């Protein structure tokens with residue numbers, strides 16, 4: 001080739017949630033008896049959650065009623081009735097909402113929306129990310145800026161609430177920051193941010209003339225007595241705001257590839273409006289988002305059985321949160337925050353308990369050699385080393401905290417297990433494996 005076609009930017013991108021699947025597959029090739037407990041991917045369907053029967057009925061009905069239209073393209077920005085429903089739904093929580101349906105954009109899953117918002121930002125400008133963060137946001141943001149992500153801390157000693165002093169300090173010191181990303185309820189920590197915290201974030205955005213991006217894909221999944229605060233209400237007529245939602249997690253329908261962006265308060269800033277128009281233009285190039293989910297959206301979330309469905313789902317997640325944090329909380333080596341929303345938990349290792357000599361027994365000699373080779377790579381984070389040993393030794397697959405751009409060592413797990421006995425058995429094994437791993441250099 002006449003010119004070099006590759007560059008170093010992909011090194012800024014991380015998606016260990018899926019990358020670790022390659023490690024699982026390799027171990028399975030080497031050890032035919034290797035069985036895995038997937039605690040890494042936030043896919044309720046893969047974890048055996050049934051799709052609610054009323055959704056299946058709605059799909060059959062839509063195909064009968066709308067005919068072949070459901071197999072065709074829909075409007076590039078989203079099927080107009082679906083966009084109008086999003087506006088109506090926003091008014092339910094924020095009655096004076098100024099959301100216009102022309103500023104609701106449907107995308108093929110929120111993943112596509114995330115790429116588009118960072119791509120269309122004027123080059124070099126930054127949206128500050130929480131750390132730990134959902135890697136698609138942090139990766140796409142830093143990829144487009146061609147620099148490591150700029151982040152504010154979520155504080156594990158304060159229920160993973162944002163460290164607002166740190167956030168303000170970073171904003172003050174970096175004039176390139178134009179927006180603040182909030183993920184609430186949070187992936188990977190399972191935190192639900194308080195109304196007071198969100199109000200302070202809105203105040204910071206006002207003070208420094210920034211916009212807010214609020215990823216709310218888990219907003220219906222809140223429990224343990226916590227309540228979700230609609231930032232749209234707080235930010236109303238105060239700061240430009242982008243809200244992101246979708247059908248992947250609560251219905252659950254991740255394979256539906258349907259998400260949307262809502263642009264609120266665009267009248268406040270002409271330049272922000274131009275940026276929104278650029279995102280709109282960018283979305284047109286994708287032709288359209290999957291048609292079928294948009295055509296059942298209103299009937300789905302307004303269905304009389306939906307509330308019952310989400311209540312039993314949240315009840316189960318609450319039980320899992322309590323029991324997994326009870327079991328892992330017994331470990332003297334971990335700090336554990338229970339999950340209050342979404343379906344993730346991120347236990348952290350206490351300071352200085354990990355080192356690069358710790359191991360766990362791996363029965364299959366080929367798999368052992370493979371893992372020893374992986375962990376010998378220079379610069380491998382210590383929590384990744386632990387995750388590899390845990391996987392090869394016990395079959396339990398979790399994701400290292402450092403893969404979520406975390407400065408703390410730990411791991412993220414999903415709280416989606418449906419069988420309480422199996423859940424307790426898996427996490428008791430994790431707790432025991434941690435003991436054994438830490439002790440392995442003391443013998």
Ligand SMILES: Cc1ncc(COP(=O)(O)O)c(C=O)c1O
Pocket residue numbers: 042108109110111112134183187215217246247248254257258259
């Ligand atoms: C915080 C957050 N945002 C966005 C997404 C992407 O969702 P989608 O399936 O709609 O692409 C995920 C998926 O796990 C997520 O956790």
